[in-house]
Amino acid sequence: MTRRKKVAHPYIPNSAPRVKAEMLREIGVRDVEELYADIPESLRFRGKMNLPEPLSSEYELRRHVEGILAKNKTCQEYLNFLGGGCWQHYVPAVCDEINRRAEFLTAYGGEPYEDHGRFQALFEYASMMGELVDMDVVNVPTYDWAQAASTSLRMATRITGRKQVLLARTVGPDRLSVIRNYCRPDIEVVLIDYHLETGQMNLDDLKDKLSAQTAAVYFENPSYLGFIEPQGEEIAALAHEEGALCVVGVDPTSLGVLAPPSAYGADIICGELQPLGIHMQYGGGLAGFIATRDEERFVAEYPSRLFGIAPTVVEGEYGFGDVFFERTSFAQRERGKEFVGTATALWGITAGVYLALLGPDGMRELGQGILQRSQYARRRLSEIRGLRAPVFRGAHFKEFVVDFTAAGRTVAEVNRALLDRGIFGGKDLSAEFPELGECALYCVTEVHTKADIDRLAEALEDCVR
């Protein structure tokens, strides 16, 4: 077979020789090279980039990429109990249908006329999230929970004019790393101890560290380690007494059954949208939200875009637009609030679709079903000799810590043995929380059946025997 001669690339219409020649003639140059005349020769790259030969047909490309991806084992093929910041939930078909629509998928930064639907979908997303957290203002989503928490804390420092934030020591380490980098230049990050028996915040330590320098107290509920922090009201009250704000990170799948942080005094709520109808995508499905009350001093400090409803010249027609755009870096560059840019709008739309599909009853059933499964899993695992589950006394949501120390096994050993049985065991916490010993974070959601949980329990029994 003869190799194909050079042809126009399917993605590049004007590489067709005749049209290219016509356009060059129109511009008045002989060669495209002339269009680069302003780039000095010393800056020209005259070598050949060492890239693979292109796959010249779509079929070859598919074969090639699918061949690489075939090396992955997915959470559909293996039974998965990993959580810790990205969680396996059921993704309704309609969520995928909507976020794969070409109109949404390939739109970008149009105005609220020709992109009216994008504005409305994100306004509705914010409206539904607002109900879930019981707040009046929700942003167009940012990159992830870690960024949402980082920005919430920076907002708090601007609102209070103070430069120190207090964080529960049980904050997710990934998020803590992002927060630390984001705060590094001018904000002091101080960790508050927790009680080893319950995981809950040590209020004495909080009282010691709270001062007139404190801008915010931040904790997560349910926490990274799975337990529910029941002292929200006390923590918020202590923060407020010192003139600090209370910032709470939350998993929205819990809010059909758990009180929203606004009910116990949170001033700023942030969290992760991925569990709301977005595939895990190896961590690529994350998206962060921020919510506050509708007070100017809060709204003025959002860096994100906020889409609001506005009248048009036609009576009764809904229009949309940017609320208080002047606060953003788009309007003010470095004088704007932090920065705003492309982040995760499509996942915001998707989370809205998810909330609309589930409704109030669906969110309650989801939360309740997770609680029941997770409690069942804890019970099953705690029956295994040498295992302690949960490590923390008290209520949990979908995650819980399992201690393997008494079984004389490391988490790494257990997870290798589980992997051989087609199971992804819980996240190894021994490096992140060495004080807990050989512990792992297990996650159980509505995707797990009784049979799945029993299979895990039997496999673990086998592994630690």
Next chain:
Amino acid sequence: MSTKLRRFHQARWDEPIIYELSTEGERGLLVSQVEEEIEKAVGDGLSEIPESMRRERPPNLPELSQAQVLRHYLRLSQETLGADLNVDIGQGTCTMKYSPKINEQLATSPKVAELHPLQDEGTVQGILEILYKMDLFLREISGLDQFSFQPGGGAQALLAIASIIRAYHRDRGEAHRDEIITTVFSHPSDAAAAAVAGFKVITLYPDEDGYPDIEALKEAVSERTAGLMITNPEDTGIFNPRIAEFTRIVHEAGGLCSYDQANANGILGITRAKEAGFDLCFFNLHKTFSSPHGCGGPSTGALGVTKELAKYLPVPLVEFDGGKYRLNYDRPHSIGKVRSFYGVVPVVLRSYAWVMSLGAEGLREVAEIAVLNNNYLLKKVLEIPGASAPYAPGKHRVEQVRYSFEGLAEETGVGTEDVQRRMFDFGVHYWTSHHPWVVPEPFTLEPTESYSKAELDEYIAILRQVVKEAYTDPEKVKNAPYNSVVHKIDHAALDDPSQWAVTWRAYLKKVKGR
């Protein structure tokens, strides 16, 4: 041959807010039920929760059946003008190119979608291979030495860059270097992210020819200079030929140089960060590298650095020992993390597939045709009355041009925002510019490589028509749009704290008095 104008009308469903479609008792999805045995074993699950932590009232979410949810959102999608549907050259700086459908299918396959980021490395060798190889590709394209895909967009990449610059100077005992220099035609995020990272920002303005002012740069550098964060070509589409001098001046002052290559579409294979003397750069994979823009993300700002700075990159990095890919967290000098896990992996996958479909010559052809299209468009726009392309008269531009309708505004009273709204009546986008408007009455067109000559001609024909109307019937343009989804919006409420409403509940309280 004159181009025929479409008798366009966008979908106008007059679609209610989803709360207005709610009917008590309807359900859109049933959640998987718990087995009886579980319920018998643990009860209702709720009793464990302390009473103070239980939700008292159910969240006020709308109640709709499934097809009704679907229909509502499909209508909203039709009221959104995706790049797949229009000659999307009006959103300049955004690189609205074709996002190949095959890449969508690959990126949404369960082999990517159903991976948990903490899975054992042995079970994710495929996706790690993609991340590793895409890093190698970008090293070739930029000339720099190592990339991280962790930043979830250009602005986050800039934050990471500013963080690396900060760490570099701190490690050298030069923490006093607290100034970042940028230019007004670089993206606002260059300035804003630097400020978040703790730097004072110095902004250079263009000289008479439209180039960043090199004399101003010489004035600006000092022992406090931490770095330069700059775009080239800038939003004007003018390539700064003295860029190597810029980086030399900053290096001599002890600073680092970062190249904002969010949009590198006109220079792939033509000129690189390395040869111009840059230490850091980033590419927006949702721009130049074809991943779709998703209404504003998910996205990736692929961050590249020289060998000397590689130790500062966010953790973890993907490594390959010849047999196995692994994630290396053991990097003590790293700035830490800027985003959870490893970045927006499906975006990287799409970009990988895109590069694989083009190869080195194909990438260069992308750049060349993008530049050809842009200069063709430039010639055609300059033939339109009232339009101009400030700076560098008679020169060619790279991938985009920031035009001005100052002449049109003076002659007709019709400004660029009026033109913008009227353009929507013909089914195309039209973007003005970020602020401040250094170019008066600006608009920015970027035709990329994806549009045919006939499509470019169509866009020009629309622009001509709107300008013709501006001269003959200016009120028509000023009161536009007519055939878009909605009519002219009154923005006053959006800046008034007593009226703005970011959620439906706020709207009901504040505007409807409920």
